[in-house]
Amino acid sequence: MFDSKTLLSAMASIVLVRNITNEVIPHEILNFVQSGLHHFCRQFSAQFTIVIEEFQGMAKNQVFEAAETYLGTKATVSTERVKVSKSHDHKKLSFNIDRGEEVSDDFEGIRVKWKLICIQEDGSRIRHNDMYASSMSEIRSYELTFHKKHKNKIIDSYLPYVMEMAKQIKEANMAIKIHSNDYGCWSHEPVKFNHPMSFNTLAIDEELQREIMNDLDNFVKAKEFYRRTGKAWQRGYLLYGPPGTGKSSLIAAMANYLNYDIYDLDLTDVQDNKILKQLILGMSNRSILVIEDIDCTINLQNREEDKDVVDNGYNKVTLSGLLNAVDGLWSCCGEEHIIVFTTNHKDKLDPALLRPGRMDKQIHLSYCNFSALKQLVVNYLCITQHELFEEIEVLLGEVQVTPAEIAEELTKDCDATECLEDLIKSLQAKKMIKEDINNEENVKEEHELGSYEEGTAADSDTGSNTNT
Numbered sequence: 327m328f329d330s331k332t333l334l335s336a337m338a339s340i341v342l343v344r345n346i347t348n349e350v351i352p353h354e355i356l357n358f359v360q361s362g363l364h365h366f367c368r369q370f371s372a373q374f375t376i377v378i379e380e381f382q383g384m385a386k387n388q389v390f391e392a393a394e395t396y397l398g399t400k401a402t403v404s405t406e407r408v409k410v411s412k413s414h415d416h417k418k419l420s421f422n423i424d425r426g427e428e429v430s431d432d433f434e435g436i437r438v439k440w441k442l443i444c445i446q447e448d449g450s451r452i453r454h455n456d457m458y459a460s461s462m463s464e465i466r467s468y469e470l471t472f473h474k475k476h477k478n479k480i481i482d483s484y485l486p487y488v489m490e491m492a493k494q495i496k497e498a499n500m501a502i503k504i505h506s507n508d509y510g511c512w513s514h515e516p517v518k519f520n521h522p523m524s525f526n527t528l529a530i531d532e533e534l535q536r537e538i539m540n541d542l543d544n545f546v547k548a549k550e551f552y553r554r555t556g557k558a559w560q561r562g563y564l565l566y567g568p569p570g571t572g573k574s575s576l577i578a579a580m581a582n583y584l585n586y587d588i589y590d591l592d593l594t595d596v597q598d599n600k601i602l603k604q605l606i607l608g609m610s611n612r613s614i615l616v617i618e619d620i621d622c623t624i625n626l627q628n629r630e631e632d633k634d635v636v637d638n639g640y641n642k643v644t645l646s647g648l649l650n651a652v653d654g655l656w657s658c659c660g661e662e663h664i665i666v667f668t669t670n671h672k673d674k675l676d677p678a679l680l681r682p683g684r685m686d687k688q689i690h691l692s693y694c695n696f697s698a699l700k701q702l703v704v705n706y707l708c709i710t711q712h713e714l715f716e717e718i719e720v721l722l723g724e725v726q727v728t729p730a731e732i733a734e735e736l737t738k739d740c741d742a743t744e745c746l747e748d749l750i751k752s753l754q755a756k757k758m759i760k761e762d763i764n765n766e767e768n769v770k771e772e773h774e775l776g777s778y779e780e781g782t783a784a785d786s787d788t789g790s791n792t793n794t
């Protein structure tokens with residue numbers, strides 16, 4: 327009956343008339359006429375608008391916050407003016423649409439429009455301290471507009487999608503923190519985790535690296551699997567191997583890859599099983615619990631010994647306490663937990679700790695092979711090829727050297743060739759020591775064998791003498 331242009335021009339005329347007659351006609355009457363007209367026009371509009379206010383009483387409206395985060399990723403593409411900010415806790419810049427700006431978005435073939443509306447608040451309604459007053463001096467809301475016929479789809483699917491996307495964007499942008507325990511609780515001010523190790527710089531066997539990354543990817547996507555199978559959404563890893571082979575480095579690479587916080591649990595600082603349980607309950611979702619050197623931090627040899635440990639009152643965290651805290655009923659209270667134990671001596675651990683379901687994956691980090699060496703050379707010397715590589719490859723097949731030892735050689739203050747020459751010298755020195763030890767052992771064995779043979783020969787002489 328009416329097209330939108332006609333309606334708009336009618337409204338504009340009303341506003342104009344209102345301006346002219348402002349002095350003559352009382353405000354209340356004008357407002358009444360205006361809202362009546364607005365209501366009348368809306369009946370004929372094909373559009374539907376959802377208003378999302380910033381506050382719900384005193385609390386922040388989560389839908390508003392989600393919209394703000396989500397639209398930040400769209401703003402740089404579809405508006406001409408954006409706001410930019412960065413807080414200490416964020417890794418990247420955040421963009422926001424500015425007041426009055428419109429952003430379009432497409433969802434399953436539906437076009438929607440977002441607009442940020444800002445209304446200046448009357449100063450008389452400002453309360454509390456000045457900071458609060460100045461931040462509340464503007465009332466902000468988003469208007470989400472789309473065709474009426476998509477109302478259900480937008481409410482049931484699009485808004486939940488915006489919430490979920492915002493959650494993911496936020497999580498990816500949050501800087502990783504490392505928490506440590508002190509006097510039975512996690513530190514109140516966790517430290518920003520700045521470890522630069524990543525799967526691009528970690529020097530381990532390529533195949534093993536792919537396997538670990540696939541495992542982590544599958545874990546993150548497996549929410550539905552864990553729900554269906556009635557298991558807590560967590561995964562246990564045991565990293566074992568000699569010192570300096572990259573166990574702690576792998577944990578750092580995992581945290582950086584998943585963007586998970588680290589909870590570095592020092593078991594020697596936990597008084598008893600109850601406190602241990604509280605600490606594990608205090609972890610946030612999407613985090614890695616790390617217990618390093620599990621074989622030496624506490625007496626975890628045998629569950630039978632638990633009773634003695636408690637009786638002695640020496641250290642009351644027991645193996646059963648640890649197992650219950652890690653995968654007992656309470657463990658389900660969190661989501662997306664990865665638990666990593668490290669040890670230099672896997673053979674010293676109680677089999678209860680290693681059973682599948684607890685330690686889902688056991689990763690052996692061993693001495694450096696040639697592919698790991700090439701990665702270290704890229705990291706430290708920024709080269710991918712060198713004529714000395716062949717010699718180094720042969721030596722690596724003959725001696726056992728840890729990535730930490732190689733890293734030390736490659737961080738010397740000299741050029742790439744000198745560094746590699748020094749590395750060769752140290753590998754040759756190791757080889758000589760190994761050969762010396764082998765020679766000594768051979769001599770010892772020969773000596774022992776010689777004395778044994780002499781002894782048996784003497785015995786048989788005596789024997790034959792006796793027998794004759």
Ligand SMILES: Nc1ncnc2c1ncn2[C@@H]1O[C@H](COP(=O)(O)OP(=O)(O)OP(=O)(O)O)[C@@H](O)[C@H]1O
Binds near residue numbers: 568574670
């Ligand atoms: N696989 C690796 N890739 C890259 N760098 C490594 C690797 N392994 C060791 N390094 C280097 O050696 C240092 C020590 O390694 P890391 O602390 O990860 O060893 P670890 O296996 O945890 O040793 P420990 O058993 O003594 O705790 C690291 O800071 C890093 O510089």
Ligand SMILES: [Mg+2]
Binds near residue numbers: 573574575618668
């Ligand atoms: Mg370590």
